[in-house]
Amino acid sequence: MTALDEAARALKEARRIVVFSGAGVSAESGIDTFRTEGGFWQRYSPEEFGTPMGLAKLYATDPARLARFLEELVGPIACAAPNPGHQALFELERGVAGRGGALSVITQNVDELHQAAGSSRVHEIHGSLFHIVDAEGRALRRLERPELARIADALARAQRGPFKRSRIARAMLPLIGLPRAGDLTQPRHRPSVVMFGEALAEPAWQRAQDEARRADAVLVVGTSGLVYPAATIPEIAAEAGARVVEVGPERAFEGIWLPGQAGVVLPELVSRVQHLSGGALNP
Ligand code: APR
Numbered sequence: 001m002t003a004l005d006e007a008a009r010a011l012k013e014a015r016r017i018v019v020f021s022g023a024g025v026s027a028e029s030g031i032d033t034f035r036t037e038g039g040f041w042q043r044y045s046p047e048e049f050g051t052p053m054g055l056a057k058l059y060a061t062d063p064a065r066l067a068r069f070l071e072e073l074v075g076p077i078a079c080a081a082p083n084p085g086h087q088a089l090f091e092l093e094r095g096v097a098g099r100g101g102a103l104s105v106i107t108q109n110v111d112e113l114h115q116a117a118g119s120s121r122v123h124e125i126h127g128s129l130f131h132i133v134d135a136e137g138r139a140l141r142r143l144e145r146p147e148l149a150r151i152a153d154a155l156a157r158a159q160r161g162p163f164k165r166s167r168i169a170r171a172m173l174p175l176i177g178l179p180r181a182g183d184l185t186q187p188r189h190r191p192s193v194v195m196f197g198e199a200l201a202e203p204a205w206q207r208a209q210d211e212a213r214r215a216d217a218v219l220v221v222g223t224s225g226l227v228y229p230a231a232t233i234p235e236i237a238a239e240a241g242a243r244v245v246e247v248g249p250e251r252a253f254e255g256i257w258l259p260g261q262a263g264v265v266l267p268e269l270v271s272r273v274q275h276l277s278g279g280a281l282n283p
Helices: 003-013 023-029 052-061 063-078 084-098 113-117 145-158 164-172 204-214 232-239 262-276
Strands: 016-021 102-107 122-124 131-134 139-142 189-191 217-221 243-247 256-258
Touching: 003 217, 003 243, 003 256, 003 262, 016 084, 016 204, 016 232, 023 084, 023 113, 023 262, 052 063, 063 145, 063 164, 084 102, 084 113, 084 217, 084 262, 102 204, 122 204, 145 164, 204 232, 217 232, 232 243, 243 262
Parallel strands: 016 102, 016 217, 102 122, 217 243, 243 256
Antiparallel strands: 131 139, 131 189
16 A cells, blocks of 8 residues: 555544645745745844844844845745645645545744635644734734735835835834834734743644544644644644644654645645545535
């Protein structure tokens, strides 16, 4: 039996599936990963660009670099669309539901592409670029992709020409409110994205752990599995007896590994599951 057949059988027999996804599932949608060749943390230091203190310092000392980082982060997400990998996960959810089971997605991504593909139960444990919260973490408003695109354009323009600091502050404003005077790590508002050293998003993180404990199978897609506590999800599921299936060019966990790109392997895997479950999709 090939690894693909073994993986399809494990998913077909599972009534409760959790998907654990990372940046790799969105790579074919044009969004950079963090740690692979040319990724974000190869171009920008995570200490400087991935922590509240680092960003606050950048805003004070080199706003143009902060603007360029934010433009490169926000721009691709603003114009991204789900790829065949996201769509296959939605088809898998429909198939499992048709057999009386349930599938939820636990994602480290902040790009809302699982939701855009139709996945109905998504736990964003690292928060979301689309949700703006105040300094206490309370929800303020939602941004949609067109507005994120406008912010990225304004950040690109503000890096050129005079009065950079004030123009960058204005371009950033819908996303990150000016820090309270004196405390540069406390912006008035920001996306709910979880940065290094911060607690994971709740109640997403609690629900993710609960569902991992109850899962019969965990489908890991596109993650290096290096960031904790998020990367405990597949371990929690495996300890509770779940089968582990992993899709990606590099292997990060024990289990059935299907090497390759999410946008190629997931559609193949899901159609194999549908075939085992008696042919075409449930009506
Ligand atoms: N299909 C599937 N996997 C892919 C693809 C693809 N097309 N392209 C790359 N990958 C894999 C890489 O091989 C790598 O294993 O996706 C993984 C991406 O790993 P990272 O860049 O480390 O991203 P991720 O695991 O999501 O990082 C976790 O770290 O910086 C924090 O908060 C950030 O959520 C992020 C967390």
